[in-house]
Each structure stands twice: as structure tokens, then as C-alpha cells.
Amino acid sequence: MIRAFIFPGQGSQYSGMASDFSKYESWDEYAQKANEVLGFSITEIMDGDEETLKLTENAQPAIYLASYVAYVEIFKKGIEPEYVAGHSLGEYTALAAAGVYDFETGIYLVRKRGEYISQAIEPGKGSMAAVIGVSAEELEELVKKYEGLYIANYNSNEQTVVSGKAESIKSFVINLTEQGKRAMELKVSGPFHTPYLDSAREKMAKEIEHIKFNKPKYPIVMNSVAKEISDPHQIKHYVLEQISGPVYWKQSIDRMLELGVEEFIELGPKNVLSSMLKKAKFNAKHFTAVVQEGVLDGK
The missing domain is CATH 3.30.70.250 (Malonyl-CoA ACP transacylase, ACP-binding)
Structure with missing residues (x-):
């Protein structure tokens, strides 16, 4: 069974996420790490009002944290992917899961990404x-x-x-x-994936310039090119490109199917990506089905 892990982007957050994810064994460890790196309680925001959570600089680390915990839980069961991919923000989670950088680096980067995106264009414009x-x-x-x-x-x-x-x-x-x-x-705070976010891309380039990216454990099918990338320098380039350029998600799914992927597992708060794939009659499930019920088509 050739499997891909897919990680969702902004829009999959909801108030009550922290409470829901607190039932997982690894939650406390990563929630604490996240709060320490960020210097505030992201977990409180995850259970707070929707409007505060929806802000890009909050939604991004919130989804990243929940999605990473989902990855840890599924990994502990001995389930690994042959490929990973993430939709927009989810690409940063996919990179962490693939060991390109550690959890702490990832949550720092997505918070910065959210801040820079918010600064790039006046809210409401x-x-x-x-x-x-x-x-x-x-x-x-x-x-x-x-x-x-x-x-x-x-x-x-x-x-x-x-x-x-x-x-x-x-x-x-x-x-x-x-x-x-x-x-x-859509209920979003800005014009994501357009040239209006060029300034955010430039600021993020400075952030990742001095961060060492490792070769991924699993090839990552990247948004900007819809093909699998394993070279750390190319990963740096393409993860920046998608801030102000389009997300070729359908093309990325098509590429994974070409590579022989037979099963997609979504690791995140909601079943946004897996629902989309199910509608297209692909074999997709949410991680909760695997973790709680052990539903898996061959290991």
C-alpha cells in the first residue's frame, strides 16, 4: 500500500481544537513546546473565540500544532507514508513531519508567516x-x-x-x-497566494535564510510545482514561492496518483482535504479513523 500523508491549510481551524486534541498522549508535550516558542498560550486561543482564532497569525500555528500531534499519534502506531504534501500552510507541517526541520522551528516559522501575511496588506483590502x-x-x-x-x-x-x-x-x-x-x-483575512503578498515572501526569505533544512525522510510533493522534491535548497525556494504564488493542489494529487499512491490520510483538525478526495472517488480518510478505530487498508 503506497500511502501519502496530507496536511491541511488555513480554514480547518475551529474553536475547541485544544480540548479535542488534548485526549492524545502527545498533546501536552507539543502544546507546551508551542506555547514556549511563541511566548503566549496558543492553546487558549485554540479554545477561544472564532474571530481571534481566525486571524492568520493565530490560525496558522494552531493548525500546525494540531496537525503535527496528529502525525505523532499515527507515527506511534507504526504507520508511515511514502510521500507527504500539505495544502498552503500545511506544507510547513509536512516539512516538519518529514524531518526537514524540528517541531519548534516549524511553529516559529508558521507564526512568522502568519504575521507577515497579515502585515502585507491592510485587513479588509x-x-x-x-x-x-x-x-x-x-x-x-x-x-x-x-x-x-x-x-x-x-x-x-x-x-x-x-x-x-x-x-x-x-x-x-x-x-x-x-x-x-x-x-x-471565503472567511479569510487577506488575498493569499497572490503578488500582494510579495513582501511577506521577502520577509520569510530572511527568516529561513539561516535555518538548516535537512533532506526529507519522505519526498514532499510541493504546492508550487506539483512534483516531489528532496533537495533542501529547492525546498527552501518552493516553500517561499507558494506564499505569493498559486497552490497547485489538484496537480499535486494527480502527481501522487502517478507515483502510485493508493491511500491518502489527512492529518489535521478537520476533514477538508479528505472530503474533497472522497468526492473525487479516491481512497482518503481522516487520521482519527486510523488512530481510534485502526481502519487501514493494508499496512
């Missing part, structure tokens, strides 16, 4: 929208008609996410809805 049932090719042409709009995430055959100026997103959603198409604005 940028937004994102998910579009269902419109081909990526059609959307690539459509966004050209609006000022400051870009394709941000190629999520699946069914779903593509557009990102950019808030006013352009609003008129884009209205226009598509009037045409009988499905488009909805």
Missing part, C-alpha cells in the same frame, strides 16, 4: 472566493477582466479559489452568481 463547477481554464480567462484578481488554489476538478482585491472579489462573486454559477466569498 483583500479577500478570496471559492468557485464550484467552473473549469480552471474558464476562470483563468475570467479573472483577467477584474483588477487585481488571481487564481490562488487549484483544489480539485470541481473547486478553484480566486484571490485578490476585496472589491474585485465582491463583484466577481455577484457576476458569477447572476450567471447561475456557484461562487462564495
Whole structure:
């Protein structure tokens, strides 16, 4: 059984995460490490109000912590992947799971990433929208008609996410809805994966410049290129590229299928990625099914 571990990005956070994850044996150790590195209680924020948790600089370390604990729990059961991948922020968790850097380095980096993304554009000036049932090719042409709009995430055959100026997103959603198409604005605090975040990418480049990246234990299929990368210098380059460039998630899944992946396990708070894969009739499950029930198709 060729297996891939996949790690979710922003949007999979929810209030009550810390309480839910506290039942796992490794929770206390990593929650404490996270709070020490960050210098504040991320675990309190994870159980606090949704609006505070939703802030990029909070959501990112919160999801990273929960997802990493999920990885530790599944690893303890002797379950390992042949490949790893993460959606946007999730790529940083995938890198930690693959031993490119340690847990502490990862949580520091995702907090910084969240801060720099928040600083890159004034809150409310940028937004994102998910579009269902419109081909990526059609959307690539459509966004050209609006000022400051870009394709941000190629999520699946069914779903593509557009990102950019808030006013352009609003008129884009209205226009598509009037045409009988499905488009909805997302609850995010900025125009992720667009050139509006170039300053965040530059600041992150300075952060990772002096951090040693190790060769990954498992090849990581990276967002920016949708292919497996094992060279630490290339990993550094591509993890920065995806801050202000598109996430080729559908293409990354396609690449893993080409590589023979037969089972995807999502490690994170919600089942966002695994649900998307199940809809596409792929063999995908959430880590809770594996950890709690031991549901696994061959080891």
C-alpha cells in the first residue's frame, strides 16, 4: 500500500481544537513546546473565540500544532507514508513531519508567516472566493477582466479559489452568481497566494535564510510545482514561492496518483482535504479513523 500523508491549510481551524486534541498522549508535550516558542498560550486561543482564532497569525500555528500531534499519534502506531504534501500552510507541517526541520522551528516559522501575511496588506483590502463547477481554464480567462484578481488554489476538478482585491472579489462573486454559477466569498483575512503578498515572501526569505533544512525522510510533493522534491535548497525556494504564488493542489494529487499512491490520510483538525478526495472517488480518510478505530487498508 503506497500511502501519502496530507496536511491541511488555513480554514480547518475551529474553536475547541485544544480540548479535542488534548485526549492524545502527545498533546501536552507539543502544546507546551508551542506555547514556549511563541511566548503566549496558543492553546487558549485554540479554545477561544472564532474571530481571534481566525486571524492568520493565530490560525496558522494552531493548525500546525494540531496537525503535527496528529502525525505523532499515527507515527506511534507504526504507520508511515511514502510521500507527504500539505495544502498552503500545511506544507510547513509536512516539512516538519518529514524531518526537514524540528517541531519548534516549524511553529516559529508558521507564526512568522502568519504575521507577515497579515502585515502585507491592510485587513479588509483583500479577500478570496471559492468557485464550484467552473473549469480552471474558464476562470483563468475570467479573472483577467477584474483588477487585481488571481487564481490562488487549484483544489480539485470541481473547486478553484480566486484571490485578490476585496472589491474585485465582491463583484466577481455577484457576476458569477447572476450567471447561475456557484461562487462564495471565503472567511479569510487577506488575498493569499497572490503578488500582494510579495513582501511577506521577502520577509520569510530572511527568516529561513539561516535555518538548516535537512533532506526529507519522505519526498514532499510541493504546492508550487506539483512534483516531489528532496533537495533542501529547492525546498527552501518552493516553500517561499507558494506564499505569493498559486497552490497547485489538484496537480499535486494527480502527481501522487502517478507515483502510485493508493491511500491518502489527512492529518489535521478537520476533514477538508479528505472530503474533497472522497468526492473525487479516491481512497482518503481522516487520521482519527486510523488512530481510534485502526481502519487501514493494508499496512
